[in-house]
Amino acid sequence: MRRSLILDVVVRVVFHSAFLLGLFLLFTGHNRPGGGFVGGLVAGAALALRYVAGGIDEVREALPVRAWTLLGIGLACATGSAIVPLLAGRELLEHFKGEVHLGPMGAAHYNTALVFDIGVAFVVVGMTLMLLVAFGERLPSLGNSWARQETGR
Amino acid sequence: MHAALGLALLAGGRRLGRRSFLVAALSPAAALAWAVAHAGGIVDGDVIHASQTWVPALHLSLDLRIDGFSLLLVLLVTGIGLLVQLYASQYFAAGRAGLHRLAGLLLVFTAAMLGVVTAANLLALYVAWELTSVTSYLLIGWTDEDPKARASALQALLTTGAGGLAMLGGFVLIGQSAGTYDLAALAARPPTGTTVSVGLVLVLVGAFTKSAQFPFSAWLPGAMVAPTPVSAFLHSATMVKAGVYLIARLAPVFADQGIWRPLVLSVGLVTMLTGGWRALRQHDLKRILAFGTVSQLGFLVVLFGVGTPEATEAGVVLLLAHALFKACLFLVVGVIDHQAHTRDIRALGRYGPGWLGPKVVAVAAGASMAGIPLLFGFVAKESAYDAFAHGGVTGSGVVLAGLVAGSVLTFAYTGRLLLGAFVPTRPGSAPASGAVAPIEPPPAPALAFWAPAALLGTLTLVLGLVPGLASGLVSSAADSLDPGVHPVHLALWHGVGRPLVLSGLTLALGALLVAGRVAVARVQSRVPHPVDGDAAYLGLVRGLNRVADRVTGFVQPGSLPVYTGVILLTAVVVPGFALLRSPFPDLPPLATGPGDWAAAGLLIVGGVAATVVRERMAAVLCLGAVGYGMALVFVLQGAPDLALTQVCIDTLGAVVFVLVLRHLPKRFNERPTVIGRTARLVISALVGVFVFVFIVVAVGVRVEPPVSTAFIDRALTEGGGRNVVNVVIVDIRGFDTMGEITVLAVAAIGVYSLARLSRREGRELRSFAPLRGPSSKPQDQR
Numbered sequence: 037m038r039r040s041l042i043l044d045v046v047v048r049v050v051f052h053s054a055f056l057l058g059l060f061l062l063f064t065g066h067n068r069p070g071g072g073f074v075g076g077l078v079a080g081a082a083l084a085l086r087y088v089a090g091g092i093d094e095v096r097e098a099l100p101v102r103a104w105t106l107l108g109i110g111l112a113c114a115t116g117s118a119i120v121p122l123l124a125g126r127e128l129l130e131h132f133k134g135e136v137h138l139g140p141m142g143a144a145h146y147n148t149a150l151v152f153d154i155g156v157a158f159v160v161v162g163m164t165l166m167l168l169v170a171f172g173e174r175l176p177s178l179g180n181s182w183a184r185q186e187t188g189r
Numbered sequence: 190m191h192a193a194l195g196l197a198l199l200a201g202g203r204r205l206g207r208r209s210f211l212v213a214a215l216s217p218a219a220a221l222a223w224a225v226a227h228a229g230g231i232v233d234g235d236v237i238h239a240s241q242t243w244v245p246a247l248h249l250s251l252d253l254r255i256d257g258f259s260l261l262l263v264l265l266v267t268g269i270g271l272l273v274q275l276y277a278s279q280y281f282a283a284g285r286a287g288l289h290r291l292a293g294l295l296l297v298f299t300a301a302m303l304g305v306v307t308a309a310n311l312l313a314l315y316v317a318w319e320l321t322s323v324t325s326y327l328l329i330g331w332t333d334e335d336p337k338a339r340a341s342a343l344q345a346l347l348t349t350g351a352g353g354l355a356m357l358g359g360f361v362l363i364g365q366s367a368g369t370y371d372l373a374a375l376a377a378r379p380p381t382g383t384t385v386s387v388g389l390v391l392v393l394v395g396a397f398t399k400s401a402q403f404p405f406s407a408w409l410p411g412a413m414v415a416p417t418p419v420s421a422f423l424h425s426a427t428m429v430k431a432g433v434y435l436i437a438r439l440a441p442v443f444a445d446q447g448i449w450r451p452l453v454l455s456v457g458l459v460t461m462l463t464g465g466w467r468a469l470r471q472h473d474l475k476r477i478l479a480f481g482t483v484s485q486l487g488f489l490v491v492l493f494g495v496g497t498p499e500a501t502e503a504g505v506v507l508l509l510a511h512a513l514f515k516a517c518l519f520l521v522v523g524v525i526d527h528q529a530h531t532r533d534i535r536a537l538g539r540y541g542p543g544w545l546g547p548k549v550v551a552v553a554a555g556a557s558m559a560g561i562p563l564l565f566g567f568v569a570k571e572s573a574y575d576a577f578a579h580g581g582v583t584g585s586g587v588v589l590a591g592l593v594a595g596s597v598l599t600f601a602y603t604g605r606l607l608l609g610a611f612v613p614t615r616p617g618s619a620p621a622s623g624a625v626a627p628i629e630p631p632p633a634p635a636l637a638f639w640a641p642a643a644l645l646g647t648l649t650l651v652l653g654l655v656p657g658l659a660s661g662l663v664s665s666a667a668d669s670l671d672p673g674v675h676p677v678h679l680a681l682w683h684g685v686g687r688p689l690v691l692s693g694l695t696l697a698l699g700a701l702l703v704a705g706r707v708a709v710a711r712v713q714s715r716v717p718h719p720v721d722g723d724a725a726y727l728g729l730v731r732g733l734n735r736v737a738d739r740v741t742g743f744v745q746p747g748s749l750p751v752y753t754g755v756i757l758l759t760a761v762v763v764p765g766f767a768l769l770r771s772p773f774p775d776l777p778p779l780a781t782g783p784g785d786w787a788a789a790g791l792l793i794v795g796g797v798a799a800t801v802v803r804e805r806m807a808a809v810l811c812l813g814a815v816g817y818g819m820a821l822v823f824v825l826q827g828a829p830d831l832a833l834t835q836v837c838i839d840t841l842g843a844v845v846f847v848l849v850l851r852h853l854p855k856r857f858n859e860r861p862t863v864i865g866r867t868a869r870l871v872i873s874a875l876v877g878v879f880v881f882v883f884i885v886v887a888v889g890v891r892v893e894p895p896v897s898t899a900f901i902d903r904a905l906t907e908g909g910g911r912n913v914v915n916v917v918i919v920d921i922r923g924f925d926t927m928g929e930i931t932v933l934a935v936a937a938i939g940v941y942s943l944a945r946l947s948r949r950e951g952r953e954l955r956s957f958a959p960l961r962g963p964s965s966k967p968q969d970q971r
Contacts, residue, residue, distance in 0.1 A: 037224035037356070044966065047307070049445070061833075065912060065915045066246040066912055066915055066916065066919075067912050068912055069829040069830045069833060069914075069917060070830070070833070070915065071912065071919070072832050072914070072919070073834060073918065074830070074834050074837060076839060077837035078837055079836055079837060080837075080841055081840050081841050081844075082839055084840075084844040087844070088787075088844070103941070107934045110930065110934070111931065111934055112928065114926075114927050114930055115927065116925055117220070118923065135460050143743075149916075149919045149920050149923075152919045152923060152926075152927075153915070153918075153919050155930070156918075156919070156926065156930050159930040159933055159934055160930075160933070162934070162937065163934065163936075163937040164841060166937040166938070166940070166941045167845050167848070167937065167940065167941075168848070169849075169941070170850075170851055170940055170944035170945065171845070171848035171944055182341070183795060188770055
């Protein structure tokens with residue numbers, strides 16, 4: 037397997053920051069630019085970077101979860117946050133917001149819409165992972181893919 | 190109540206097996222007891238009402254109403270239903286699979302049929318009517334491993350279903366012009382007009398299909414593949430009477446309107462004659478009975494369809510008589526079939542000891558059908574002749590002649606049935622008998638097996654001897670149909686008059702036909718048989734299949750460019766017409782600064798380049814450039830959210846594109862023809878111009894304040910967030926988002942399975958790949 041050293045190193049450095057950026061966008065989304073969708077996309081792009089550097093095995097190593105699981109969790113989060121208020125006698129998708137006091141750390145706002153947003157992000161990441169697995173398996177890097185695909189399976 | 194028990198049997202009756210029929214018999218028994226208990230009151234003129242709201246928003250309710258005529262049919266349905274269930278528990282071998290299904294379906298059918306005859310409003314009647322069609326389909330196709338049974342069941346369903354649809358149309362026409370769907374209200378104030386006439390014809394079509402009248406009669410003989418208890422119950426005594434019932438209900442009110450009377454009379458007569466004629470050709474006992482039923486139904490349609498009080502009364506009598514003798518005959522035929530394992534009249538004829546009972550019963554019922562005196566069928570036929578003998582309706586002479594001819598045929602096929610079943614065939618007596626060898630005498634049936642038939646036969650005889658017993662029932666039934674009916678007193682002996690002469694003529698001619706049946710068979714084999722509904726049905730179904738095939742082939746050519754072209758053109762043409770009619774507003778400022786120009790330049794260059802490069806990878810990169818150009822526009826317009834999303838999608842999209850492209854040839858190898866190129870150019874240009882004009886117009890014609898201002902206000906107070914876009918996504922329009930992520934997940938799974946599938950099939954991926962555009966999906970989302 038032919039791998040580019042520079043790409044490898046750069047990706048290692050960037051991956052975690054990119055993933056964190058995705059998380060940040062997800063959590064900040066309610067008040068500033070961002071949100072579950074963009075957050076998920078950025079995290080997915082980070083995964084794609086890993087793929088470009090090291091193929092599908094490296095993606096698996098970075099995120100050792102199956103794509104199905106992510107899709108399922110995401111849908112469950114979103115649907116759950118929609119249905120729970122219904123069970124509680126409120127309207128579908130009604131979100132609750134409030135503050136928790138954390139003693140010396142101050143107070144934190146919370147909003148159950150975040151659960152929904154997390155669900156969205158999970159679905160997007162799951163979809164990216166699924167595409168990578170679907171089309172990228174067994175072809176370690178992009179450099180020589182044109183030649184390899186002719187061998188068939 | 191029936192339906193509930195029937196469904197319960199369907200669900201859980203597997204273990205009961207043959208005993209499920211006995212359980213099922215409880216329900217009609219209870220209903221019968223109830224009906225008998227109330228019979229006295231109803232005969233005296235009471236009407237029982239029950240109402241249950243169903244769809245209040247549409248003012249639909251399930252109104253039930255039992256008057257004299259309904260009572261007669263309720264008694265028939267529950268009584269024969271009870272007997273048939275008892276009979277079926279003997280008819281089937283104990284270990285046969287699916288018996289609980291049959292018993293349950295019979296019960297559901299009973300419920301539906303009761304619904305038809307007690308419904309007080311047209312729509313409730315329609316629902317019950319269709320239910321009988323569906324259960325009939327399931328019952329005919331009960332032996333589901335037999336392709337013939339399935340085909341016959343389908344034919345019955347398609348014919349009666351099509352008729353049912355026509356009928357619904359008719360109901361709506363009538364109901365809307367009358368302003369009510371209530372039967373009693375319709376009878377009180379019948380609407381008139383062309384609409385109503387058209388509606389009536391449609392309703393008649395429905396009734397004709399259900400009661401197997403002339404052009405639609407082919408399904409009934411086919412339905413004889415069903416087990417004999419089913420045939421006896423549905424296809425002779427009850428379901429096929431539904432059409433007659435409807436005609437009987439409507440005739441006194443509507444008979445004078447439009448082409449009702451000529452239509453009903455001619456159809457009924459033709460059915461009666463062709464049915465009788467074709468019954469004479471059959472060798473299968475059940476098929477003789479089936480064509481006989483068709484013929485008798487024609488008779489009933491004529492009687493009820495005229496709408497005069499006398500004919501209606503005669504119809505009621507015949508209805509009762511026919512249900513009794515035909516069900517009885519079917520049950521006896523079932524006994525023969527069960528014991529002898531054949532129904533071919535060329536093979537049957539020799540019986541051992543112990544068959545005397547069934548023989549007597551069959552002869553009694555047959556004699557009733559043929560109209561021989563001392564039996565109830567004779568009384569019915571007398572009153573029918575009587576109704577037309579006095580004239581009163583134009584063409585009653587022709588009708589009377591037709592009825593006599595039909596009755597002669599009835600006598601003839603009854604003779605064929607009884608002689609065929611019980612008299613051994615002499616060698617060489619029938620031209621076609623050579624192929625079938627006579628069978629050994631079958632074992633005698635158990636008494637409990639033919640007891641139901643015997644009961645019906647006895648009723649026929651008793652009512653024939655003392656017709657006065659049925660007078661009350663008949664007159665209350667006829668009276669509820671048409672208040673003009675005088676109280677009837679059925680009697681065996683009406684005195685010498687025209688009806689008696691006609692009856693004598695019928696018997697004489699019929700006896701002649703029976704005696705000369707060899708000659709009749711010879712004539713029949715020469716004459717081509719009349720127009721065959723079967724052929725029409727088959728031709729229609731085949732034609733429909735062929736048209737569907739062509740249409741599918743035309744609209745689904747399997748070519749991606751064609752699909753895309755059609756979709757885009759539709760998107761352009763439909764709103765495009767609306768656009769052409771709206772005023773074109775002033776152009777808004779196109780660009781406000783150097784940044785805009787730069788972004789526009791990037792977009793244009795990228796777009797044009799994507800269309801002209803011949804390498805796939807290059808085209809993808811050009812598209813990516815377009816995407817980044819869009820992101821730049823978003824940034825300049827102050828929409829960081831959109832810009833961020835756009836950049837991410839384009840980045841990821843490029844990666845996925847690359848993944849897919851590895852499986853495709855490097856270059857676009859397809860070189861479209863000149864026409865193809867031109868078409869593509871034209872479509873692209875149209876789409877481009879359309880989108881531009883659309884946006885300009887849409888921006889220019891805004892009259893209401895945009896919803897986004899309200900969203901901005903509500904975002905913080907209700908959604909609790911300052912990022913309006915995100916609050917819209919997760920809160921205000923959260924339900925949309927939920928649908929979208931579901932679609933996203935489904936699409937991902939679909940793409941994944943497609944990729945997996947084609948990889949398993951090796952190189953075939955190539956043919957699938959162009960269909961996938963995974964990278965475009967996120968863009969659809971936002």
